[in-house]
Amino acid sequence: xxxxxxxLAGNQTIERQIANFVAVQVLRWMDTAGIVDTMxxxxxxxxxAIPHPDRIIIAVNPIAVRAPTAFLRHSSRTEQVLSSVLQGxxxxxxxxxxxxxxxxxxxxxxxxxxxxxxxxxxQKTPLHVPIGVMPRGALWRALPKMQHVLIGGxxxxxxxxxxxxxxxxxxxxESARLVLFDGKDGLEYGMYAGAPRTQVVEGNDLxxxxxxxxxxxxxxxxxxxxxxxxxxxxxxxxxGGAAQMERVILFVDELSDALASDEVLQRLLPILRKGRAVxxxxxxxxxRPSADVVPGEIKxxxxxxxxxxxxxxASSRVILDRSGAERLPANAPGRLIFLAGAxxxxxxxxxxxxxxxxxxxxxxxxxDDSLSAEESEYLSIAVWRLAGQWRAEEIAxxxxxxxTRTSGAAGSGRAYAVNKNRVALAAQRLERVGYxxxxxxxxxxxxxxxxxxxxxxxxxxxxxxxxGVAAE
Ligand SMILES: Nc1ncnc2c1ncn2[C@@H]1O[C@H](COP(=O)(O)OP(=O)(O)O)[C@@H](O)[C@H]1O
Ligand SMILES: [Mg+2]
Numbered sequence: 001x002x003x004x005x006x007x008l009a010g011n012q013t014i015e016r017q018i019a020n021f022v023a024v025q026v027l028r029w030m031d032t033a034g035i036v037d038t039m040x041x042x043x044x045x046x047x048x049a050i051p052h053p054d055r056i057i058i059a060v061n062p063i064a065v066r067a068p069t070a071f072l073r074h075s076s077r078t079e080q081v082l083s084s085v086l087q088g089x090x091x092x093x094x095x096x097x098x099x100x101x102x103x104x105x106x107x108x109x110x111x112x113x114x115x116x117x118x119x120x121x122x123q124k125t126p127l128h129v130p131i132g133v134m135p136r137g138a139l140w141r142a143l144p145k146m147q148h149v150l151i152g153g154x155x156x157x158x159x160x161x162x163x164x165x166x167x168x169x170x171x172x173x174e175s176a177r178l179v180l181f182d183g184k185d186g187l188e189y190g191m192y193a194g195a196p197r198t199q200v201v202e203g204n205d206l207x208x209x210x211x212x213x214x215x216x217x218x219x220x221x222x223x224x225x226x227x228x229x230x231x232x233x234x235x236x237x238x239x240g241g242a243a244q245m246e247r248v249i250l251f252v253d254e255l256s257d258a259l260a261s262d263e264v265l266q267r268l269l270p271i272l273r274k275g276r277a278v279x280x281x282x283x284x285x286x287x288r289p290s291a292d293v294v295p296g297e298i299k300x301x302x303x304x305x306x307x308x309x310x311x312x313x314a315s316s317r318v319i320l321d322r323s324g325a326e327r328l329p330a331n332a333p334g335r336l337i338f339l340a341g342a343x344x345x346x347x348x349x350x351x352x353x354x355x356x357x358x359x360x361x362x363x364x365x366x367x368d369d370s371l372s373a374e375e376s377e378y379l380s381i382a383v384w385r386l387a388g389q390w391r392a393e394e395i396a397x398x399x400x401x402x403x404t405r406t407s408g409a410a411g412s413g414r415a416y417a418v419n420k421n422r423v424a425l426a427a428q429r430l431e432r433v434g435y436x437x438x439x440x441x442x443x444x445x446x447x448x449x450x451x452x453x454x455x456x457x458x459x460x461x462x463x464x465x466x467x468g469v470a471a472e
Contacts, residue, residue, distance in 0.1 A: 006045045019056045022103055023049040025085055026058055035071055035078065036064040060099040071099055076313050076323040092322060092344055102344075115334045118165050118350035126173025127247060129166040131306075131338050132347035139338070139347050143170070144233075144247060146304035146340060148272055148282045152289035152319035153308025158333035159285045160188055162306070163251055164352035166283065171195055176247040179213070179462055181206050183257030191355050193370055197246070199462045203373050206258050208380055210267035212462045213250065213280060215384060217271060220245060220278035232279035247279045248462075255286040256293040265295065272301035289315040305339040320344070371435070371460065375426050379435060379457055388458070390436055390451035392423040427451060435460070 006023075027047050030036045038046055046064040050057045065071050075093040082091040082101070090104040116133050123130075124140060131139040143166075153159050160182075167189070170176045174196070181201040182188035193200045201209045220232075223245065229235045236244045250271070252258045259265050272282055284302065286293055289310055299318070307325035309332075310316050316325035320339050328335045334349040371379070381398055382390045399418040430436040435457035440449040 006048050016051065019049040019051040022056055022086060023047050023058060026082060026101060026103075029082060029085055030060075030078075033074075033078070033081075034066060035074065036060065037066050038064065055102050055104045058101040058103065060101065062099060065099055068095070068099075071095060079323065090346070092324065094322060113335065113346070113348040115348055115351045118168070118353055120169060120172045120353070123169055123172060126175035127170070128173070129169045130350050132334065132336060132349040134345060134347045139345070141340070143176070143249060143281060144276070144279070146281075147276045148302040149284065149304040149306065150294065150299060150302035150319060151283065151285040151306045151308070152294070152310065152315070153287065153325070153336075154310055154315075154330065155287045156333060157308035157310075157328075157330065158336070158349055159287065159308055160253055161334065161352050162308075162336070162349045163253055163283065163285060164188075164355070165350050167192060167251065168352060168355060170249060171198070176249050177462075179209060179248060179250045181209065181250070181252050181258060183252075183254040188253055189251070195357070197459075199460055202371060202376055204257065205261065206252070206264050207261060207267065208376070209250075209462060210264065210271065212380070212384070213248070213271055213275075214267060216248070216463065217275055217278055217280055220280075221274075224278065231277045245279050247281065250280070250282045252282065252284045255284050255298075256288050258284075259293065265298075269297055269301070272298065289318040291318055294318055303340070307337045307339070308333075309335060375430060375435075376461070378423055378426055379430070379453060379461055382453055383458060383461055383463055388453045390427060390453060392427060393420045395423045396420045430457070 027036070027038070031038050036046055044061055044063055046061050048059045048061075050059065060071075062068070072095050075095070079091045079093055082103070083089060086103060092102045094100050094102075113133060113135065118130055122138060122140065125142060127143045128140045129143050131141055133139075151159050151162065167178060167180065170178060171192070177197040177199075178192070178195075179199045179201065180189035180192055182190075183204055185204060186193065186200055186202065189200050192198050199209075224230065224232075224235055227235055232245050232247075239245075258268075268282070271280060275281065282302070284298065289307075299321075305320050307316060307319040307328070309328040309330040310319070310325045313323035313326050316323045319325060320337060322339075322344075324344070325337050328337065328346075332348070334351070336347055336349055338345050338347055377399070378390075378395050381395050382388060385398055386394060396418050403418070427436055431438060431451070435454055436451045437454060439451055441447060442449055
C-alpha cells in the first residue's frame with residue numbers, strides 16, 4: 001500500500017519523525033476540511049514533507065487538491081487552523097508553481113521578541129543593514145542582495161524608525177550614497193543633511209531628484225558598456241576606492257506622498273526596473289498599504305517586502321502577497337514580517353540610536369549650507385541644461401520659458417518671477433557656501449568665463465562625478 005504522506009530528504013530520525021507527525025496532522029485536517037480529496041488521489045502520495053533545519057515544507061500533490069482557487073481563498077483560515085492544530089507553530093501557505101505549506105518547528109517565542117537598541121558595531125559589511133532581533137538572534141542583510149525593498153504598515157508601527165536604523169548603518173558603512181525623501185520637507189530625514197554622500201531631498205517633490213537619478217543610471221549603463229560588463233558587481237571587481245561605482249540607495253518614507261504626482265511614478269518605474277544592475281536601490285515605505293497607493297508595477301519590482309502591523313489581511317496581501325501581518329501586535333511597534341524569496345520570518349526591529357553627527361562632518365554642516373528650493377532649481381538647470389556652467393541669463397531664460405508654458409510663475413508653483421538679477425544674487429550665496437566657483441577669467445586675455453558648479457554642488461544634487469558637467 002502506498003503512503004498518503006511521504007517524508008523526503010530527512011537525514012535525522014528525529015526530523016523525519018516530527019515531519020511525519022506534522023504531515024499526518026496536516027493531511028487529516030485538510031481532508032476533513034475538504035481541501036484535499038484523499039479518495040480521488042487514489043494511490044498517489046498526497047503530501048511530501050521536506051524537513052529543513054528550522055521548518056518543514058509540505059508540498060501538496062495538485063492532483064489531490066479539490067479546487068485550487070478554494071485552496072488559496074481559504075489559505076488564511078487554513079493557516080490559522082493549522083497553526084492551532086500544531087500548537088501555535090507558524091504556518092504559511094503559498095501557491096504558485098505548486099501548493100506549499102511551511103511550518104516552523106518552533107513556536108513563535110514572541111515573548112522573547114522585544115525592541116533592543118541597535119548596535120552598529122555588529123555590521124558585517126558596509127552595505128549590511130539590520131532587520132531586527134529574532135528569537136534566535138540578530139538578523140542583518142546585505143542591501144544589494146535585497147535589490148529593492150517595499151515596507152508597509154499602519155501608522156505608528158515603526159516604519160520610520162526602521163528606515164533610520166538602515167540609514168545609520170549605511171552611514172557607518174561609509175560606502176553607499178544616500179538619497180533621502182520623507183515627504184515632510186525634511187522633518188524625518190533633515191538630521192542627515194550634511195552627512196557625507198547624503199542628499200536630503202528638499203520640498204515635497206521627488207521629480208527632479210528622480211530625473212537626476214535617471215541621468216546617473218544612463219551614464220552608469222554607458223560605463224558598464226565601455227567596461228564590457230553587465231552589472232555593478234562585475235564592474236567593481238578589480239576596481240578599488242574611487243574607481244568603484246558606488247551604491248546609491250533611495251529612501252522614500254511615505255510612498256503615497258511621493259506618488260501624489262503622476263510624474264513620480266513614471267520616473268520611479270525605470271529606476272526600479274533597471275537600477276539594481278547599476279547599483280541603484282530603492283527602499284519604499286508606506287502607511288497606506290492599499291492597491292491604489294502601491295501599484296502592482298511597483299510591488300512586482302520589489303523582491304524584498306517588510307510588513308509591520310496592518311489592520312487586515314487584505315493590507316497584508318498588498319505588501320507580502322500573503323496574509324499574516326494583520327496578526328502582528330499593533331501595540332508593539334517594530335514587530336515585523338520580513339519576506340525575501342520564499343522565506344518569511346518574524347523579527348523585532350531595533351530601536352534607532354539617537355543620531356549624532358560625526359564631528360568629522362563639521363566642514364559640511366555649516367548652518368547655512370542647505371539649499372533652498374530656488375537654489376536647487378537653478379543649480380539643476382545649470383547641471384543638466386548648461387553642462388555645469390552657471391549662466392544667470394540663460395537660467396532665467398529657461399525658467400521664464402517654462403513659466404510661460406505653465407501660464408505664469410504662479411502656475412509653476414513659484415511665488416516670484418525669475419530674472420537674471422535674482423539668479424545672480426543666488427550665485428553670490430552659492431559661491432560663499434561652496435557650490436559655485438568664483439567668476440573665472442581666461443588667463444592672458446582676462447575674458448570673463450563665468451562660474452561653474454563645484455563638486456560639492458554636483459554631489460549634493462546627486463549627480464555622479466564627471467557627469468553632465470563640462471570638464472575644465
Ligand atoms: N523597533 C522599535 N522599538 C521600540 N520603539 C519603536 C520601534 N519602532 C518604532 N518605535 C516607536 O513607535 C513610535 C512610532 O514609530 P514610527 O517609526 O514613527 O512609526 P511609523 O513610521 O510606522 O508611523 C515611535 O514613538 C517610535 O519610537
Ligand atoms: Mg513614519
